[in-house]
Amino acid sequence: MSDIDEVFTKLGFGKMQFIILLSCFNLQIWMTNEQLGFGVIIAGASCEMRIHDRRLAWLMAASFAAQMVSCFLWGELADVYGRRKIIMITSTVANIVSILSACVPEFWGFLFLRSVGGFFIAASVVSLMTYLSEFTKISLRPRVLTIMSFSLGVSMIYVPCLAGVLLPLRTEPSSWRILLLCNQVPGIIGIIILVFLPESPKYYLSINNQEKAMQVMEKICRMNKGKKVTLNSLGVESLTQPRLRQPTEKHGSCYETKVLLLNHAKIMWFFFIIFFSLSGLGFALPIWMLRVRVLTATFTDWDTMCSHLDGIKADSPGRTECHLTYEQMTDPMIHGCVVLALFVVTSVILTWLSRRWVIIGYICISIIGCVALNFMEHPNLILISFFAIIDPLICSVRLAGSMLIDLVPTHLRGKVFALISMTGRAGILITSVYVGYTLSYICYVTFNIFILVLIVTGCHVYWLPSEFQRTSFTN
Numbered sequence: 001m002s003d004i005d006e007v008f009t010k011l012g013f014g015k016m017q018f019i020i021l022l023s024c025f026n027l028q029i030w031m032t033n034e035q036l037g038f039g040v041i042i043a044g045a046s047c048e049m050r051i052h053d054r055r056l057a058w059l060m061a062a063s064f065a066a067q068m069v070s071c072f073l074w075g076e077l078a079d080v081y082g083r084r085k086i087i088m089i090t091s092t093v094a095n096i097v098s099i100l101s102a103c104v105p106e107f108w109g110f111l112f113l114r115s116v117g118g119f120f121i122a123a124s125v126v127s128l129m130t131y132l133s134e135f136t137k138i139s140l141r142p143r144v145l146t147i148m149s150f151s152l153g154v155s156m157i158y159v160p161c162l163a164g165v166l167l168p169l170r171t172e173p174s175s176w177r178i179l180l181l182c183n184q185v186p187g188i189i190g191i192i193i194l195v196f197l198p199e200s201p202k203y204y205l206s207i208n209n210q211e212k213a214m215q216v217m218e219k220i221c222r223m224n225k226g227k228k229v230t231l232n233s234l235g236v237e238s239l240t241q242p243r244l245r246q247p248t249e250k251h252g253s254c255y256e257t258k259v260l261l262l263n264h265a266k267i268m269w270f271f272f273i274i275f276f277s278l279s280g281l282g283f284a285l286p287i288w289m290l291r292v293r294v295l296t297a298t299f300t301d302w303d304t305m306c307s308h309l310d311g312i313k314a315d316s317p318g319r320t321e322c323h324l325t326y327e328q329m330t331d332p333m334i335h336g337c338v339v340l341a342l343f344v345v346t347s348v349i350l351t352w353l354s355r356r357w358v359i360i361g362y363i364c365i366s367i368i369g370c371v372a373l374n375f376m377e378h379p380n381l382i383l384i385s386f387f388a389i390i391d392p393l394i395c396s397v398r399l400a401g402s403m404l405i406d407l408v409p410t411h412l413r414g415k416v417f418a419l420i421s422m423t424g425r426a427g428i429l430i431t432s433v434y435v436g437y438t439l440s441y442i443c444y445v446t447f448n449i450f451i452l453v454l455i456v457t458g459c460h461v462y463w464l465p466s467e468f469q470r471t472s473f474t475n
Helices: 004-011 015-035 038-045 053-081 083-101 107-133 138-148 150-166 175-182 185-195 201-206 210-225 253-263 265-295 305-309 327-349 355-372 379-407 410-438 443-463
Strands: none
Touching: 004 201, 004 210, 015 038, 015 083, 015 107, 015 138, 015 150, 015 185, 015 210, 038 053, 038 150, 038 175, 038 265, 038 327, 053 083, 053 107, 053 265, 053 410, 083 107, 083 175, 083 185, 107 138, 107 379, 107 410, 138 150, 138 327, 138 379, 150 175, 150 327, 201 210, 265 327, 265 379, 265 410, 265 443, 305 443, 327 379, 355 379, 355 443, 379 410, 379 443, 410 443
């Protein structure tokens, strides 16, 4: 029997993987549009929907709570029915729900549909990285997953560029509704490509379906090496992979979750803390960054961010224009360019440094950004401080995810990513509500608390084993 990772090494990273990467790249752009890009939608909808700080906090909290609740369900289903099938069905439903939300006339209906969309989009959050990684040989995984993460930067440029053109327009329907519809286009493209792609061969091996795994690998072989090359000609007659679940081995959702949380408690709880803080700050703060920039846009004098926010009520829409200008979208465009550049730099840095040390370095940069917000008065320096907090953490989440994929066997990946995604969504939810209720009252405390959180997180990353033993999760 041939080890499937050795077979992937023989087949190389070819046409099939590039097409899979293209599909996942588009789906990740759409997911980022729906989550990080949602802040731009809110900035345009704040007048029509009467969205103030608390409504924004609960709008975000409801969406991420729905994701948190559904993550484990989708992780279990992805392990049982396959990654591709779950991604395709749930992405289609989430896309349709988002389109419907663009047509809702009032806030509470909008809140409901965004929550339903969050429930289904969680499946792609749980399964997309796993699906791509299972077509990639182990040595290439960190770089390939980092390249897929370039899509976050692309999304963060795509949305504000469109917004800069659409939001100043006085159209019917409202320009922010048109923008919300445009945000769905990458998702539709990704789903169409996914229709023609195979299921993960590692998933088939995990459910002991040797025949289908061989069919998929044969298809990859022909696409990558040419029609005349077959697995047989490469000396591959059957497949296996490390840490396969044995037919006699006890399994089931409750049993396997118990194994993860009890037998491997130390590593799992380390990752819970890491994902909670990195996701919470990295994915909740971009929306608040744009909110702060819009609220303080009318101030002409230089002062610290917290001094500007003092006196702006949390239940007030603030001093905002109902039709935003192209200039107000410049900051999010710059932010997207910075994120994209940082992911490119990260892919290069990984040539020399381990993922653990890259994450620790990025956490240190974020701590410096939090400290700087206490003192910076020039608007551009405040913006740079926000970038320093947010962007390294977004990159770190992806790196931590690739570390986790290497750690766990195929038949547990859906559950593990579900548990970690639930923790990350809980972090986003709590961060969103915390910022919404403290920003206008105890602004300095709001961001200085994050320094303590990041120090604790950095320590847990440092305490992770230098090298993961691939037998760690065998039962």
